[in-house]
Amino acid sequence: MDIWECIYTRRSERRFKGESGRAIPGKDIEEILDSARYAFQIENIPQWRFLFIRDQNTKQVLADFAQEVAHMIFGQSYEIFSGHLWYLPEERRPTIAEYTQTGELWKYPLEADFVVIPCITKGAWFDSRVPYMEQATAVGGMAIQNMWLTAHKLGWGAGCNAMPLNDIRRRELFSTFSGVPMSWQMCAAYCFGDRTSARSVGPSRASLEGVAFNEHWGNRFIRIGFRDDSSEIAIPTKDVTEVIKGVRNCYKFDANAEVEDWKLEKMIHCGIWSPNPENLNHWRHIVIRDEKIKEFVAQCTKEAFLLEYKASFEQTKAHHPHLSDDELLQYVEWMLDEGWKYPLECNVMILTTFAKDWVEYPHIAGTLPGGIDYIWSTATGCAIQNMRLAAHALGLETQVNLYPIAEFRRNEQFVTHLGIPSSWVPLTLLCVGEAGDAPDFVFKKRPVPSIKDLVFDEHWGIRHTPLK
Numbered sequence: 001m002d003i004w005e006c007i008y009t010r011r012s013e014r015r016f017k018g019e020s021g022r023a024i025p026g027k028d029i030e031e032i033l034d035s036a037r038y039a040f041q042i043e044n045i046p047q048w049r050f051l052f053i054r055d056q057n058t059k060q061v062l063a064d065f066a067q068e069v070a071h072m073i074f075g076q077s078y079e080i081f082s083g084h085l086w087y088l089p090e091e092r093r094p095t096i097a098e099y100t101q102t103g104e105l106w107k108y109p110l111e112a113d114f115v116v117i118p119c120i121t122k123g124a125w126f127d128s129r130v131p132y133m134e135q136a137t138a139v140g141g142m143a144i145q146n147m148w149l150t151a152h153k154l155g156w157g158a159g160c161n162a163m164p165l166n167d168i169r170r171r172e173l174f175s176t177f178s179g180v181p182m183s184w185q186m187c188a189a190y191c192f193g194d195r196t197s198a199r200s201v202g203p204s205r206a207s208l209e210g211v212a213f214n215e216h217w218g219n220r221f222i223r224i225g226f227r228d229d230s231s232e233i234a235i236p237t238k239d240v241t242e243v244i245k246g247v248r249n250c251y252k253f254d255a256n257a258e259v260e261d262w263k264l265e266k267m268i269h270c271g272i273w274s275p276n277p278e279n280l281n282h283w284r285h286i287v288i289r290d291e292k293i294k295e296f297v298a299q300c301t302k303e304a305f306l307l308e309y310k311a312s313f314e315q316t317k318a319h320h321p322h323l324s325d326d327e328l329l330q331y332v333e334w335m336l337d338e339g340w341k342y343p344l345e346c347n348v349m350i351l352t353t354f355a356k357d358w359v360e361y362p363h364i365a366g367t368l369p370g371g372i373d374y375i376w377s378t379a380t381g382c383a384i385q386n387m388r389l390a391a392h393a394l395g396l397e398t399q400v401n402l403y404p405i406a407e408f409r410r411n412e413q414f415v416t417h418l419g420i421p422s423s424w425v426p427l428t429l430l431c432v433g434e435a436g437d438a439p440d441f442v443f444k445k446r447p448v449p450s451i452k453d454l455v456f457d458e459h460w461g462i463r464h465t466p467l468k
């Protein structure tokens, strides 16, 4: 399936046929799971494991939890609930409230063929710089988005159910049940199955100008159609799986190559069409070309590379299993001399931020069920992945940079300079450009971890048996 068709026609499916429907064949399940491992991982070490569930008893537990929580959240107040349907006309909202406020709608894990629960490391298994949980959960979201798109390409429905695991008490119960250790954060239940009928039309999204700023918070990014004639633009395309497998981290950009505005716009637009909790469009992006900001990011990167590559050769070796010792020595030298400059050489950076919670939700067990537990950063990862996929399809290269964000002092300077309000969390900085010339070892393909090491069947620790 063509990448654009896949991104724009993917929907959240919440009604599956259950036993009366088709079982998803093993080869499709393997293809869906497999697509996850091509997404970005911090330091090339997977931040996630997936719990793969087919057992009806476990699905029942998830469905019951989901219904209880959804009823608790949405059943409280029609006024609050109807506000979440901002994109629908007033008169259509009560009908939807009828089946939503009871929580009945959220029982769909029961009818799904399989459920995937992403578990994100809280840093206990990380051997170097402990990433912020927001970043690690976003990385999980990137992997999920690959699976969602692959399921859609294969004709299967997929939908996220955030309800069953978004409060501490139910998470604790489920952790005892499934053996997921405390050092891993469970983020929602992703359901896959034979949908009752395909949803073709998605809920409306905010406009590009509503979610993207130019250089500074609040300064609207104006799309090219409002500035210029864009009628002649021919958008290239590619197969979605080819794109998923083709995205790589670029450490060398061509400093002279400009990213045309329409390509940038297409990337952001694909981000807007990602799944997002309750369609609240909870992300904002700042498009940055300012040389001074790029210099700041490059300096943060240089500092991080010094710490990273000068710390331990053994550790660096473990992170780069695709390089021989000789290559690795050259690689480290190149990274310290040249590699840190990529934020300066890329043409544009997209800083993605997200709103952590919508405070109208009632508190449950000390958390805000709608968001505070990283489910929203996971969703933002889905948007970032869509942007990366779009960039690749358009012949561009990207690199996920976390250095000015995942360190308290730098983060504070960065946020203040860009005028980001404290209710918005900066998540990743996507460097975008065209590939430049670099020695072969820089672009050498890294090994992709095996699904057997990343997916557990039914219970934590039980390695996935590939299905036929």
Ligand SMILES: Cc1cc2nc3c(=O)[nH]c(=O)nc-3n(C[C@H](O)[C@H](O)[C@H](O)COP(=O)(O)O)c2cc1C
Pocket (backbone or CB within 6 Å): 010, 011, 012, 013, 014, 159, 160, 161, 162, 163, 188, 202, 203, 273, 274, 275, 276, 277, 278, 279, 375, 376, 378, 379, 382
């Ligand atoms: C992290 C995350 C959590 C979500 N939680 C739920 C949920 O609990 N129940 C639900 O029906 N939809 C949920 N959704 C789906 C969104 O409501 C949906 O993505 C949004 O309305 C846009 O619709 P679309 O995905 O069909 O384009 C979730 C999506 C994400 C990414």
